[in-house]
Amino acid sequence: MTSLNQQLADYIDQGVVPPYQYSYPPRSTYRPLPEGKWAIPDVWAMDLANYQVPELNLYLHVPFCDRKCGFCNLYTIISTDEDVFDAYTDALCTQIRDHAEIIQARRLRTLYIGGGTPALLKPRHFEQIFTTLGDIYPNWRSTVEEVAVEATPSSIADEPEEFKALIDMGLTRANVGIQSLVPGEIREAGRGGEDEDVIRRAIHTAHELGLPDLSTDLIMGFAGQTPETWRHSVNELAKLQPTTISTYFLTVRPDAWFSRTGAYQYMWQPELYDRYDYARKVFLDHGYVQEGSVRYKRPGRGGYVQKVLTFHGVPLLGLGVGARSYTSVLDYMTGSVKPSTAEVADYIKRAKNHELAAVTGFELTGEELVRKRLVLDAFDLDLAELDRFGYQQHAAEFEPILDAAEANGLIHRLGRRIQLSPKGFKYRDILSWMFYSETVKTLDREYYENLHAANKRARKNMGATPVRITGIDLDEGTA
Numbered sequence: 001m002t003s004l005n006q007q008l009a010d011y012i013d014q015g016v017v018p019p020y021q022y023s024y025p026p027r028s029t030y031r032p033l034p035e036g037k038w039a040i041p042d043v044w045a046m047d048l049a050n051y052q053v054p055e056l057n058l059y060l061h062v063p064f065c066d067r068k069c070g071f072c073n074l075y076t077i078i079s080t081d082e083d084v085f086d087a088y089t090d091a092l093c094t095q096i097r098d099h100a101e102i103i104q105a106r107r108l109r110t111l112y113i114g115g116g117t118p119a120l121l122k123p124r125h126f127e128q129i130f131t132t133l134g135d136i137y138p139n140w141r142s143t144v145e146e147v148a149v150e151a152t153p154s155s156i157a158d159e160p161e162e163f164k165a166l167i168d169m170g171l172t173r174a175n176v177g178i179q180s181l182v183p184g185e186i187r188e189a190g191r192g193g194e195d196e197d198v199i200r201r202a203i204h205t206a207h208e209l210g211l212p213d214l215s216t217d218l219i220m221g222f223a224g225q226t227p228e229t230w231r232h233s234v235n236e237l238a239k240l241q242p243t244t245i246s247t248y249f250l251t252v253r254p255d256a257w258f259s260r261t262g263a264y265q266y267m268w269q270p271e272l273y274d275r276y277d278y279a280r281k282v283f284l285d286h287g288y289v290q291e292g293s294v295r296y297k298r299p300g301r302g303g304y305v306q307k308v309l310t311f312h313g314v315p316l317l318g319l320g321v322g323a324r325s326y327t328s329v330l331d332y333m334t335g336s337v338k339p340s341t342a343e344v345a346d347y348i349k350r351a352k353n354h355e356l357a358a359v360t361g362f363e364l365t366g367e368e369l370v371r372k373r374l375v376l377d378a379f380d381l382d383l384a385e386l387d388r389f390g391y392q393q394h395a396a397e398f399e400p401i402l403d404a405a406e407a408n409g410l411i412h413r414l415g416r417r418i419q420l421s422p423k424g425f426k427y428r429d430i431l432s433w434m435f436y437s438e439t440v441k442t443l444d445r446e447y448y449e450n451l452h453a454a455n456k457r458a459r460k461n462m463g464a465t466p467v468r469i470t471g472i473d474l475d476e477g478t479a
Protein backbone atom coordinates (compact mmCIF):
# COMPACT_ATOMS: atom_id res chain seq x y z
CA MET A 1 0.00 0.00 0.00
CA THR A 2 1.46 3.34 -1.02
CA SER A 3 0.77 6.37 1.12
CA LEU A 4 -1.12 9.29 -0.41
CA ASN A 5 2.01 11.39 0.14
CA GLN A 6 4.01 9.00 -1.97
CA GLN A 7 1.31 8.60 -4.62
CA LEU A 8 1.14 12.34 -5.11
CA ALA A 9 4.94 12.58 -5.19
CA ASP A 10 5.01 9.77 -7.78
CA TYR A 11 2.43 11.48 -10.00
CA ILE A 12 4.48 14.67 -9.88
CA ASP A 13 7.71 12.75 -10.65
CA GLN A 14 6.03 10.96 -13.56
CA GLY A 15 4.90 14.31 -14.96
CA VAL A 16 1.23 13.35 -15.07
CA VAL A 17 -0.55 15.95 -17.21
CA PRO A 18 -4.32 15.88 -16.60
CA PRO A 19 -6.70 17.92 -18.74
CA TYR A 20 -7.31 21.43 -17.38
CA GLN A 21 -10.02 21.09 -14.72
CA TYR A 22 -12.41 23.95 -15.39
CA SER A 23 -15.63 22.24 -14.37
CA TYR A 24 -16.65 19.55 -11.94
CA PRO A 25 -18.31 17.23 -12.64
CA PRO A 26 -17.08 17.43 -16.24
CA ARG A 27 -19.70 17.34 -18.98
CA SER A 28 -18.61 13.78 -19.84
CA THR A 29 -20.52 12.71 -16.71
CA TYR A 30 -23.82 14.26 -17.80
CA ARG A 31 -26.54 11.73 -18.47
CA PRO A 32 -30.25 12.03 -19.39
CA LEU A 33 -32.23 13.39 -16.44
CA PRO A 34 -35.43 11.68 -15.29
CA GLU A 35 -38.24 13.20 -17.35
CA GLY A 36 -40.14 15.91 -15.51
CA LYS A 37 -38.02 15.69 -12.36
CA TRP A 38 -36.13 18.96 -12.75
CA ALA A 39 -38.19 21.98 -13.84
CA ILE A 40 -35.72 24.82 -14.45
CA PRO A 41 -37.52 27.39 -12.19
CA ASP A 42 -37.55 24.82 -9.35
CA VAL A 43 -33.82 24.11 -9.73
CA TRP A 44 -33.01 27.80 -9.39
CA ALA A 45 -35.46 28.27 -6.50
CA MET A 46 -33.71 25.46 -4.61
CA ASP A 47 -30.35 26.98 -5.48
CA LEU A 48 -31.40 30.38 -4.14
CA ALA A 49 -31.90 28.94 -0.67
CA ASN A 50 -28.16 28.19 -0.45
CA TYR A 51 -26.96 31.79 -0.65
CA GLN A 52 -27.12 34.70 1.74
CA VAL A 53 -26.18 37.16 -1.01
CA PRO A 54 -27.35 35.59 -4.27
CA GLU A 55 -25.17 36.36 -7.26
CA LEU A 56 -25.12 35.11 -10.81
CA ASN A 57 -22.82 34.61 -13.77
CA LEU A 58 -24.54 34.65 -17.15
CA TYR A 59 -23.03 32.65 -20.00
CA LEU A 60 -24.44 32.79 -23.53
CA HIS A 61 -23.26 30.13 -25.96
CA VAL A 62 -22.94 30.87 -29.67
CA PRO A 63 -21.95 27.60 -31.33
CA PHE A 64 -20.81 28.88 -34.73
CA CYS A 65 -17.25 28.73 -36.07
CA ASP A 66 -15.87 29.14 -39.56
CA ARG A 67 -13.65 26.05 -39.09
CA LYS A 68 -13.01 23.21 -36.65
CA CYS A 69 -9.65 23.43 -34.91
CA GLY A 70 -7.84 20.13 -34.49
CA PHE A 71 -7.67 20.16 -30.69
CA CYS A 72 -11.19 21.50 -30.04
CA ASN A 73 -13.93 19.38 -28.48
CA LEU A 74 -16.24 22.26 -27.58
CA TYR A 75 -19.88 22.47 -28.64
CA THR A 76 -19.46 24.03 -32.10
CA ILE A 77 -20.75 23.65 -35.64
CA ILE A 78 -19.41 25.25 -38.80
CA SER A 79 -21.64 28.05 -40.12
CA THR A 80 -21.26 31.63 -41.32
CA ASP A 81 -24.87 31.95 -42.50
CA GLU A 82 -26.34 35.27 -41.31
CA ASP A 83 -29.91 33.99 -41.61
CA VAL A 84 -29.00 31.26 -39.13
CA PHE A 85 -27.34 33.87 -36.88
CA ASP A 86 -30.55 35.97 -36.99
CA ALA A 87 -32.75 33.03 -36.03
CA TYR A 88 -30.32 31.91 -33.34
CA THR A 89 -30.10 35.39 -31.77
CA ASP A 90 -33.91 35.61 -31.70
CA ALA A 91 -34.03 32.23 -29.93
CA LEU A 92 -31.34 33.24 -27.45
CA CYS A 93 -33.18 36.47 -26.61
CA THR A 94 -36.41 34.55 -26.09
CA GLN A 95 -34.56 32.25 -23.72
CA ILE A 96 -33.10 35.25 -21.84
CA ARG A 97 -36.62 36.67 -21.37
CA ASP A 98 -37.89 33.29 -20.21
CA HIS A 99 -35.23 33.35 -17.47
CA ALA A 100 -36.03 36.91 -16.34
CA GLU A 101 -37.20 35.94 -12.85
CA ILE A 102 -34.16 33.73 -12.25
CA ILE A 103 -31.81 36.54 -13.28
CA GLN A 104 -33.72 39.23 -11.37
CA ALA A 105 -33.51 37.23 -8.14
CA ARG A 106 -29.71 37.62 -8.09
CA ARG A 107 -27.05 40.27 -8.51
CA LEU A 108 -25.66 39.81 -12.01
CA ARG A 109 -21.86 39.83 -11.81
CA THR A 110 -20.57 38.78 -15.25
CA LEU A 111 -21.69 38.28 -18.82
CA TYR A 112 -19.65 35.99 -21.04
CA ILE A 113 -20.56 35.29 -24.64
CA GLY A 114 -18.62 32.19 -25.60
CA GLY A 115 -18.69 29.48 -28.18
CA GLY A 116 -17.83 28.84 -30.83
CA THR A 117 -16.80 32.17 -32.23
CA PRO A 118 -19.48 34.66 -31.18
CA ALA A 119 -17.45 37.43 -32.83
CA LEU A 120 -18.82 36.03 -36.11
CA LEU A 121 -22.16 37.61 -35.16
CA LYS A 122 -22.86 41.12 -36.45
CA PRO A 123 -23.10 44.21 -34.21
CA ARG A 124 -26.90 44.15 -34.60
CA HIS A 125 -27.00 40.72 -32.95
CA PHE A 126 -25.05 41.94 -29.93
CA GLU A 127 -27.23 45.02 -29.75
CA GLN A 128 -30.30 42.79 -29.67
CA ILE A 129 -28.81 40.64 -26.90
CA PHE A 130 -27.74 43.63 -24.77
CA THR A 131 -31.10 45.37 -25.27
CA THR A 132 -32.95 42.22 -24.21
CA LEU A 133 -30.82 41.96 -21.10
CA GLY A 134 -31.44 45.65 -20.35
CA ASP A 135 -35.19 45.10 -20.66
CA ILE A 136 -35.22 42.51 -17.91
CA TYR A 137 -32.30 43.78 -15.79
CA PRO A 138 -31.93 47.53 -16.40
CA ASN A 139 -28.79 48.11 -14.31
CA TRP A 140 -26.75 45.24 -15.72
CA ARG A 141 -24.03 47.56 -17.00
CA SER A 142 -23.46 48.79 -13.44
CA THR A 143 -23.51 45.43 -11.69
CA VAL A 144 -21.56 43.45 -14.27
CA GLU A 145 -17.78 43.58 -13.91
CA GLU A 146 -16.95 41.72 -17.08
CA VAL A 147 -18.63 41.71 -20.50
CA ALA A 148 -16.61 39.21 -22.47
CA VAL A 149 -16.74 37.81 -25.98
CA GLU A 150 -14.67 35.07 -27.59
CA ALA A 151 -13.03 36.08 -30.85
CA THR A 152 -10.47 34.85 -33.35
CA PRO A 153 -7.51 37.02 -34.41
CA SER A 154 -8.97 37.45 -37.91
CA SER A 155 -12.37 38.52 -36.58
CA ILE A 156 -10.62 41.49 -34.94
CA ALA A 157 -7.90 42.19 -37.53
CA ASP A 158 -10.19 41.93 -40.57
CA GLU A 159 -13.32 43.58 -39.12
CA PRO A 160 -12.01 46.40 -36.89
CA GLU A 161 -15.17 48.51 -37.33
CA GLU A 162 -17.37 45.68 -36.10
CA PHE A 163 -15.04 45.09 -33.19
CA LYS A 164 -15.11 48.81 -32.33
CA ALA A 165 -18.91 48.70 -32.36
CA LEU A 166 -18.72 45.97 -29.74
CA ILE A 167 -16.39 48.03 -27.54
CA ASP A 168 -18.77 50.98 -27.92
CA MET A 169 -21.56 48.69 -26.68
CA GLY A 170 -19.63 48.00 -23.46
CA LEU A 171 -17.38 45.04 -24.23
CA THR A 172 -14.66 44.87 -21.56
CA ARG A 173 -12.85 41.72 -22.55
CA ALA A 174 -12.14 39.73 -25.70
CA ASN A 175 -10.77 36.24 -25.39
CA VAL A 176 -8.64 35.49 -28.42
CA GLY A 177 -7.28 32.00 -28.97
CA ILE A 178 -3.84 32.55 -30.48
CA GLN A 179 -2.39 29.14 -29.55
CA SER A 180 1.07 29.84 -30.98
CA LEU A 181 3.20 32.43 -32.74
CA VAL A 182 5.04 29.81 -34.79
CA PRO A 183 3.68 29.31 -38.34
CA GLY A 184 3.94 25.50 -38.35
CA GLU A 185 2.11 25.24 -35.02
CA ILE A 186 -0.60 27.67 -36.14
CA ARG A 187 -1.17 25.42 -39.16
CA GLU A 188 -1.11 22.33 -36.91
CA ALA A 189 -3.86 23.91 -34.77
CA GLY A 190 -5.99 24.14 -37.93
CA ARG A 191 -5.73 27.91 -38.08
CA GLY A 192 -3.65 28.26 -41.21
CA GLY A 193 -5.42 31.49 -42.18
CA GLU A 194 -4.32 33.23 -39.00
CA ASP A 195 -0.59 33.72 -39.37
CA GLU A 196 1.62 35.67 -37.03
CA ASP A 197 0.88 38.88 -38.93
CA VAL A 198 -2.89 38.52 -38.36
CA ILE A 199 -2.30 37.84 -34.68
CA ARG A 200 -0.08 40.90 -34.29
CA ARG A 201 -2.58 43.08 -36.16
CA ALA A 202 -5.43 41.79 -33.95
CA ILE A 203 -3.54 42.63 -30.77
CA HIS A 204 -2.55 46.08 -32.03
CA THR A 205 -6.12 46.77 -33.16
CA ALA A 206 -7.55 45.77 -29.78
CA HIS A 207 -5.02 48.01 -28.00
CA GLU A 208 -5.61 50.95 -30.34
CA LEU A 209 -9.38 50.71 -29.98
CA GLY A 210 -9.02 50.83 -26.20
CA LEU A 211 -10.36 47.38 -25.31
CA PRO A 212 -9.89 47.23 -21.50
CA ASP A 213 -8.83 43.57 -21.42
CA LEU A 214 -7.37 41.50 -24.21
CA SER A 215 -7.06 37.88 -23.18
CA THR A 216 -4.89 35.48 -25.20
CA ASP A 217 -4.09 31.77 -25.06
CA LEU A 218 -1.05 29.64 -25.88
CA ILE A 219 -1.00 25.83 -26.03
CA MET A 220 1.86 23.59 -24.91
CA GLY A 221 2.28 20.29 -26.70
CA PHE A 222 1.47 20.65 -30.39
CA ALA A 223 3.11 18.00 -32.56
CA GLY A 224 6.38 19.52 -33.75
CA GLN A 225 6.57 22.04 -30.91
CA THR A 226 10.06 22.20 -29.38
CA PRO A 227 11.38 24.05 -26.33
CA GLU A 228 12.77 26.64 -28.77
CA THR A 229 9.50 27.23 -30.62
CA TRP A 230 7.67 27.45 -27.29
CA ARG A 231 10.14 30.03 -26.05
CA HIS A 232 9.59 32.02 -29.24
CA SER A 233 5.79 32.13 -28.72
CA VAL A 234 6.13 33.04 -25.04
CA ASN A 235 8.74 35.76 -25.61
CA GLU A 236 6.88 37.35 -28.50
CA LEU A 237 3.51 37.31 -26.74
CA ALA A 238 5.00 38.84 -23.58
CA LYS A 239 6.36 41.68 -25.73
CA LEU A 240 2.90 42.29 -27.21
CA GLN A 241 1.58 42.91 -23.68
CA PRO A 242 -1.99 41.60 -23.72
CA THR A 243 -3.60 42.14 -20.30
CA THR A 244 -4.25 38.40 -19.83
CA ILE A 245 -2.33 35.35 -21.03
CA SER A 246 -3.40 31.74 -20.51
CA THR A 247 -1.21 28.72 -21.19
CA TYR A 248 -2.80 25.28 -21.53
CA PHE A 249 -1.35 21.80 -21.70
CA LEU A 250 -2.66 20.05 -24.80
CA THR A 251 -4.58 16.92 -23.86
CA VAL A 252 -6.12 15.17 -26.84
CA ARG A 253 -9.42 13.39 -26.33
CA PRO A 254 -11.15 10.99 -28.70
CA ASP A 255 -13.75 13.62 -29.67
CA ALA A 256 -11.10 16.02 -31.06
CA TRP A 257 -9.82 15.85 -34.62
CA PHE A 258 -6.25 15.40 -33.35
CA SER A 259 -7.19 11.91 -32.17
CA ARG A 260 -7.41 10.88 -35.83
CA THR A 261 -4.22 12.32 -37.26
CA GLY A 262 -1.64 9.87 -35.94
CA ALA A 263 0.47 12.68 -34.46
CA TYR A 264 -0.80 12.29 -30.88
CA GLN A 265 -1.18 9.65 -28.21
CA TYR A 266 -2.89 9.36 -24.83
CA MET A 267 0.51 9.91 -23.27
CA TRP A 268 1.59 12.29 -20.60
CA GLN A 269 4.45 14.52 -21.67
CA PRO A 270 6.44 15.39 -18.54
CA GLU A 271 8.62 17.81 -20.54
CA LEU A 272 5.61 20.11 -20.85
CA TYR A 273 6.14 21.11 -17.23
CA ASP A 274 9.49 22.66 -18.29
CA ARG A 275 7.55 24.76 -20.80
CA TYR A 276 5.17 25.78 -18.02
CA ASP A 277 8.17 26.87 -15.89
CA TYR A 278 9.62 28.88 -18.73
CA ALA A 279 6.35 30.70 -19.48
CA ARG A 280 5.69 31.45 -15.83
CA LYS A 281 9.13 32.98 -15.36
CA VAL A 282 8.87 35.13 -18.49
CA PHE A 283 5.40 36.41 -17.67
CA LEU A 284 6.26 37.20 -14.04
CA ASP A 285 9.45 38.95 -15.24
CA HIS A 286 7.25 41.05 -17.54
CA GLY A 287 5.14 42.19 -14.58
CA TYR A 288 2.23 39.76 -14.81
CA VAL A 289 0.74 38.10 -11.72
CA GLN A 290 -0.54 34.53 -11.72
CA GLU A 291 -4.33 34.35 -11.32
CA GLY A 292 -4.70 30.60 -11.62
CA SER A 293 -2.85 27.51 -12.74
CA VAL A 294 -3.20 28.54 -16.38
CA ARG A 295 -3.61 32.31 -16.25
CA TYR A 296 -1.47 35.44 -15.88
CA LYS A 297 -2.77 39.01 -15.76
CA ARG A 298 -1.55 42.57 -15.48
CA PRO A 299 -1.88 43.69 -11.85
CA GLY A 300 -5.24 45.38 -11.35
CA ARG A 301 -6.36 44.54 -14.89
CA GLY A 302 -7.20 41.50 -16.92
CA GLY A 303 -8.05 38.07 -15.55
CA TYR A 304 -11.18 36.06 -16.09
CA VAL A 305 -13.78 37.20 -13.59
CA GLN A 306 -16.50 34.75 -14.61
CA LYS A 307 -14.19 31.76 -14.21
CA VAL A 308 -12.87 32.96 -10.85
CA LEU A 309 -16.41 33.50 -9.52
CA THR A 310 -17.69 30.19 -10.89
CA PHE A 311 -14.79 28.33 -9.25
CA HIS A 312 -15.69 30.20 -6.08
CA GLY A 313 -19.22 28.81 -6.08
CA VAL A 314 -21.21 31.62 -7.71
CA PRO A 315 -23.82 29.85 -9.88
CA LEU A 316 -23.76 30.16 -13.63
CA LEU A 317 -26.80 30.34 -15.87
CA GLY A 318 -25.85 29.05 -19.31
CA LEU A 319 -28.19 29.88 -22.18
CA GLY A 320 -27.97 28.84 -25.82
CA VAL A 321 -27.51 25.41 -27.34
CA GLY A 322 -24.69 23.44 -25.76
CA ALA A 323 -24.48 25.76 -22.72
CA ARG A 324 -24.14 24.27 -19.28
CA SER A 325 -25.72 25.73 -16.14
CA TYR A 326 -24.06 25.24 -12.76
CA THR A 327 -26.21 25.48 -9.64
CA SER A 328 -25.81 24.11 -6.13
CA VAL A 329 -28.35 21.33 -6.78
CA LEU A 330 -27.95 20.35 -10.42
CA ASP A 331 -25.54 20.97 -13.29
CA TYR A 332 -27.53 20.69 -16.51
CA MET A 333 -27.94 21.32 -20.21
CA THR A 334 -31.08 21.74 -22.29
CA GLY A 335 -29.71 19.44 -24.99
CA SER A 336 -27.05 16.82 -25.49
CA VAL A 337 -23.28 17.20 -25.14
CA LYS A 338 -22.78 16.28 -28.81
CA PRO A 339 -22.93 19.19 -31.27
CA SER A 340 -24.93 18.87 -34.48
CA THR A 341 -26.63 21.16 -36.97
CA ALA A 342 -29.91 19.33 -36.32
CA GLU A 343 -29.68 20.01 -32.61
CA VAL A 344 -28.99 23.72 -33.20
CA ALA A 345 -32.11 23.88 -35.42
CA ASP A 346 -34.09 22.05 -32.75
CA TYR A 347 -32.83 24.48 -30.09
CA ILE A 348 -34.05 27.45 -32.16
CA LYS A 349 -37.47 25.86 -32.54
CA ARG A 350 -37.85 24.86 -28.91
CA ALA A 351 -36.58 28.21 -27.58
CA LYS A 352 -39.12 30.07 -29.69
CA ASN A 353 -41.88 27.80 -28.39
CA HIS A 354 -40.67 28.20 -24.77
CA GLU A 355 -40.16 24.44 -24.61
CA LEU A 356 -36.57 24.18 -23.40
CA ALA A 357 -36.09 21.97 -20.36
CA ALA A 358 -33.18 20.47 -18.40
CA VAL A 359 -32.66 17.15 -20.17
CA THR A 360 -29.04 16.21 -19.48
CA GLY A 361 -27.02 16.76 -16.36
CA PHE A 362 -25.63 15.64 -13.05
CA GLU A 363 -27.48 15.83 -9.73
CA LEU A 364 -25.26 17.29 -7.03
CA THR A 365 -25.18 15.89 -3.52
CA GLY A 366 -23.61 17.88 -0.69
CA GLU A 367 -20.53 15.69 -1.01
CA GLU A 368 -20.19 16.42 -4.74
CA LEU A 369 -20.59 20.14 -4.05
CA VAL A 370 -17.70 19.98 -1.60
CA ARG A 371 -15.64 18.06 -4.16
CA LYS A 372 -16.52 20.66 -6.79
CA ARG A 373 -14.96 23.41 -4.70
CA LEU A 374 -11.92 21.30 -3.81
CA VAL A 375 -11.35 20.44 -7.48
CA LEU A 376 -11.82 23.98 -8.77
CA ASP A 377 -11.09 26.45 -6.02
CA ALA A 378 -7.95 25.40 -4.12
CA PHE A 379 -6.26 28.67 -5.10
CA ASP A 380 -7.89 30.24 -2.06
CA LEU A 381 -10.52 28.18 -0.29
CA ASP A 382 -11.99 28.49 3.18
CA LEU A 383 -12.96 24.95 4.19
CA ALA A 384 -15.25 26.35 6.91
CA GLU A 385 -17.40 27.72 4.09
CA LEU A 386 -18.01 24.12 2.99
CA ASP A 387 -19.30 22.89 6.35
CA ARG A 388 -22.87 23.84 5.34
CA PHE A 389 -22.56 21.34 2.47
CA GLY A 390 -21.31 18.59 4.79
CA TYR A 391 -17.53 18.93 4.64
CA GLN A 392 -17.14 17.52 8.15
CA GLN A 393 -19.01 14.31 7.27
CA HIS A 394 -16.43 13.56 4.59
CA ALA A 395 -13.40 15.17 6.21
CA ALA A 396 -11.79 11.77 6.82
CA GLU A 397 -11.59 11.35 3.05
CA PHE A 398 -10.49 14.88 2.12
CA GLU A 399 -8.08 15.76 4.93
CA PRO A 400 -5.49 13.05 4.06
CA ILE A 401 -5.39 14.38 0.49
CA LEU A 402 -4.89 17.91 1.78
CA ASP A 403 -2.19 16.65 4.17
CA ALA A 404 -0.45 14.95 1.24
CA ALA A 405 -0.72 18.18 -0.75
CA GLU A 406 0.81 20.12 2.13
CA ALA A 407 3.57 17.54 2.64
CA ASN A 408 4.42 17.79 -1.07
CA GLY A 409 4.53 21.58 -0.91
CA LEU A 410 1.40 22.14 -3.02
CA ILE A 411 -0.70 24.06 -0.50
CA HIS A 412 -0.37 26.36 2.47
CA ARG A 413 -2.80 25.82 5.33
CA LEU A 414 -3.84 29.06 7.04
CA GLY A 415 -6.16 27.84 9.78
CA ARG A 416 -8.95 26.24 7.76
CA ARG A 417 -8.11 28.25 4.65
CA ILE A 418 -6.04 26.55 1.98
CA GLN A 419 -4.07 28.30 -0.74
CA LEU A 420 -2.00 26.82 -3.54
CA SER A 421 1.74 27.43 -3.41
CA PRO A 422 3.68 28.17 -6.64
CA LYS A 423 4.31 24.41 -6.90
CA GLY A 424 0.60 23.88 -6.26
CA PHE A 425 -0.32 26.15 -9.17
CA LYS A 426 1.91 24.04 -11.38
CA TYR A 427 0.48 20.67 -10.34
CA ARG A 428 -3.02 21.91 -9.51
CA ASP A 429 -4.76 19.58 -11.94
CA ILE A 430 -3.12 16.49 -10.42
CA LEU A 431 -4.41 17.56 -7.02
CA SER A 432 -7.83 18.34 -8.52
CA TRP A 433 -8.04 14.84 -9.96
CA MET A 434 -7.48 13.37 -6.50
CA PHE A 435 -10.77 14.88 -5.34
CA TYR A 436 -12.87 13.19 -8.03
CA SER A 437 -15.56 10.90 -6.61
CA GLU A 438 -15.78 7.28 -7.74
CA THR A 439 -19.11 8.08 -9.42
CA VAL A 440 -17.62 10.91 -11.46
CA LYS A 441 -14.54 8.89 -12.40
CA THR A 442 -16.69 5.97 -13.54
CA LEU A 443 -18.99 8.13 -15.68
CA ASP A 444 -16.06 10.10 -17.13
CA ARG A 445 -14.23 6.90 -18.11
CA GLU A 446 -17.34 5.33 -19.57
CA TYR A 447 -17.91 8.39 -21.76
CA TYR A 448 -14.39 8.55 -23.16
CA GLU A 449 -14.00 4.79 -23.50
CA ASN A 450 -17.18 4.70 -25.59
CA LEU A 451 -15.93 7.56 -27.77
CA HIS A 452 -12.59 5.82 -28.11
CA ALA A 453 -14.26 2.52 -29.05
CA ALA A 454 -16.29 4.28 -31.74
CA ASN A 455 -13.25 6.10 -33.16
CA LYS A 456 -11.33 3.65 -35.35
CA ARG A 457 -8.46 6.01 -36.02
CA ALA A 458 -8.07 6.88 -32.34
CA ARG A 459 -7.90 3.15 -31.58
CA LYS A 460 -5.18 2.79 -34.20
CA ASN A 461 -3.20 5.92 -33.36
CA MET A 462 -3.74 7.04 -29.81
CA GLY A 463 -3.02 3.99 -27.66
CA ALA A 464 -5.01 1.19 -26.12
CA THR A 465 -7.33 3.13 -23.82
CA PRO A 466 -8.07 6.78 -23.02
CA VAL A 467 -7.45 6.14 -19.31
CA ARG A 468 -4.73 8.78 -19.10
CA ILE A 469 -7.25 11.54 -19.70
CA THR A 470 -9.88 10.29 -17.28
CA GLY A 471 -8.63 10.36 -13.72
CA ILE A 472 -6.32 8.56 -11.34
CA ASP A 473 -7.06 6.02 -8.66
CA LEU A 474 -5.96 6.46 -5.08
CA ASP A 475 -4.69 3.73 -2.83
CA GLU A 476 -6.39 3.90 0.53
CA GLY A 477 -3.08 4.36 2.36
CA THR A 478 -2.50 6.92 5.05
CA ALA A 479 -0.75 10.15 4.33
Ligand code: SF4
Pocket: 064, 065, 066, 067, 068, 069, 072, 073, 074, 076, 115, 116, 117, 152, 177
Ligand atom coordinates in the same frame (compact mmCIF):
# COMPACT_ATOMS: atom_id res chain seq x y z
S1 SF4 B 1 -10.95 26.38 -30.81
FE1 SF4 B 1 -12.36 28.13 -30.96
S2 SF4 B 1 -12.33 28.70 -33.15
FE2 SF4 B 1 -11.47 26.63 -33.01
S3 SF4 B 1 -13.24 25.25 -33.33
FE3 SF4 B 1 -13.02 25.50 -31.12
S4 SF4 B 1 -14.38 27.20 -30.60
FE4 SF4 B 1 -14.07 27.29 -32.84
